[in-house]
Amino acid sequence: MKEAFAGEPAFVPYLAAGDPNYEASIEYVEALERGGADVIELGLPFSEPIAEGPTIQEAVVRSLEGGMTPERFFEFVEDLDVAVPLVCMTYYNLIYQYGEGEGPEPFVERAAEVGISGFVVPDLPAEEADPLREACDAYGLDLVFIVAPTTAGDRLERIMDQVSGYVYVQARLGVTGAKDDVSDQTGASLERLREWDVPKAVGFGIKTGEHAASVVEAGADGVIVGSALVDIVAEGHENETSVTATAERLETKARELKRGALDAGDRRSGESMPESEPT
Amino acid sequence: MTATDTKFGEYGGQYVPEALMPAIEELTEAYERYVLENEDGFMDEFRDRLRDFGGRPTPLQYAEHLSERYDADVYLKREDLVHGGAHKLNNALGQVLLAKYMGKERIVAETGAGQHGTATAMAAAHLGLPCEIYMGERDINRQRPNVFRMKLNGSDVNPVTTGRGTLKEAISETMRDWATNVEDTHYVIGSVVGPAPFPAMVRDFQAVISEEAREQSLEKTGGLPDTVVACAGGGSNTMGAFAEFVGDTDTDLVAVEAGGSSLDVDEDAGVAPNSASLSTGEEGVLHGARTKLLQDGDGQILESHSVSSGLDYAGVGPELAHLVDEGRVRAANVDDDAALAAFHRLSRLEGIIPALETAHAFAWAEEHPEELGDVSVINVSGRGDKDLESVVEETEKRDVDGAVDVGEVFE
DSSP states (O other), rough: OOGGGGGSOOEEEEETTTTOOOHHHHHHHHHHTTOOOOSEEEOOOOOOTTTHHHHHHHHHHHHTTTTTTTTHHHHHHHHHHSSSSSEOEEEEEEESSSSSSSSSHHHHHHHHHHHHOOOEEEEOOOOGGGGHHHHHHHOOOOOEEETTTTTTHHHHHHHHHHHOEEEEEEEEESSOOEEEEEEEETHHHHHHHTTTHOOOOOOOSSSHHHHHHHHHHTTTEEEEHHHHHHHHHHHHHTOOOOOHHHHHHHHHHHHHHHHHHHHHHHHHHHHHHHHHOOO | OOOSSOOOTTTEEEOOOOGGGGHHHHHHIIIIIIISSGGGHHHHHHHHHHHHOOOOOOEEEEOOHHHHHHHHHEEEEEEEGTTTSSHHHHHHHHHHHHHHHOOOEEEEEEEEESSHHHHHHHHHHTOOOOEEEEEEEHHHHHHHHHHHHHHHOOOOOEESSTTSSHHHHHHHHHHHHHSTTTTEEEEEOOOOSTTTTTTHHHHHHHHHHHHHHHHHHHHHSSOOOOOEEESSSSHHHHHHHHGGGTTTTTEEEEEEEEEEEEEOTTTTTTTTTOOOOHHOEEEEEEEEEEEEEEEEESBBBBBBSSSSGGGOOOOOOOOHHHHHHHEEEEEEEHHHHHHHHHHHHHHHHOOOOHHHHHHHHHHHHHGGGGGSSSSEEEOOOOGGGGGHHHHHHHHHHOOTTTOOHHHHOOO
16 A cells, blocks of 8 residues: 555545445545545444544444445445555444454455455554454555554554554544644654654645645645545535535545645655755 | 553453553553552542542441341442442542642543532542533433532533433543543543553542441451442442452352343344343443443444433443453343332332432342342442432333332422
């Protein structure tokens, strides 16, 4: 998955699979790829999403009420017509309970089978992650970890030992949700991870192309956007907008975010050119 | 990581968002220093405040009429006499004091029946820290007197409208607040649940119940009880009542859960009409710990039910789950009807109006008098004033054995 971040700043959108229903959600995820997504994070809804703010929590409720289950999620991934890597974002209990017996392996095996490239599990810190890490290694999947503004010292090293694919840099404290400004903690957070040999993608609170540009300018290799996109799905659902119209809005928004990231990337490489290409 | 073990057998652990992990490490360190090592005289101050502010020790009272009824010596550990009317103060006072020692400036807590919220609000007022409490909207409607008490003590009460608006949703919401304000805020978890070190720390604060009961039993009866009975929701009064007896293997420990209206589960509807996670739950991960949970085959958490909002939770403390697996604690359950009948019975027989939670323990004794042995201790975890409205409503709905005519009372 690392390759998705090579060359230019990556745009990593998130949607909850099955929100507000299975068929529309397929259209929405595909629209994100048309809009320039390099990796897509797909939420498998859990009934107690403790790391999420109200926007994604409501998406989770809509998806669960529409009948989303882990098995249905895997079918959803199979039904998607997208070429970019897909990351499953879910909570540990669903991974742990899947299949016969206990432990994460059956879930990982099935995810690999349908073409999932990796996982983000917000309630699984590095301390508890060994069983999932082992299963991911066995099936060649990446395990993405979140680094928070509060993460420091030994914890950073513990995460560095476990992380693969990319590291999810949490731009500010709190839960997910679009904000009107991007935290100035981002630069400091990225600085702490400078030596890590893994792409750094920044998320939490990014809503506009300008936000995307500012995190790339701060040194991010990628931009993760969830709530701002889920808002578009929610509005479409509430206003009974056609699926096609909502998909178009998502595509346009994706284009704006990707463009913001690219422009900042161009500026950044322009500035750093003399250093990176010595004559 | 510190030396404190985060697990009880395979249960426990620390399954929380990364942003909270440093706070949990900080709390673990504070727990080890202040609670386990009594640094700066923390535990001495805690004990002093429990005595002078909290009203401890609580009596171990001989229950004449129940003893006669069951032809055995029944003793009541009167946690309903703790300031605030429930065992919850033991933990809330301990944690708010610890927060103060840690230099935290703000307290958040969740509450189901309102007892923990009330205790936390009282402790925060007593120790001079601002406090915000999250409570499910449905529980706010079921427990209005406690909501008023929290506000009187100067706390803000934030209604939680997600899901079914009960304790499970309130815990999730409080974790979100904590994740946002983790640098200056301490989350006072209300039971022996959540990520380590909470289950062990809350147990230690509640262990004063069994510490006193054990001494009082030796003093009054010359020996240890044959049985200790406590109701179990999350399990804080249960672990408090059991902790010091765990090593006394001749003493049976019975944790009585809310069997609700049925032990059957409707997976399609996502509903368990009970809160009996020890009796019927499966191992899983919720709210920071691996424990026994009411969940469907996919791992989605079921909505639980109990006539008592204080027991209405889909999980249980990891240590209790472990002790049940080990065979040291017996998990039992009684249904809503039996608990209501016990509420009326204890009120009439002994002049003690118990919390609906507590009534479950008494209902089990009524159904199994032969299992109490010669001497038993039943933990009166709290008093029932807060439940009067629910009891009137629920009693009118059904034919409760031995109930007073509540309609007539309120005419």
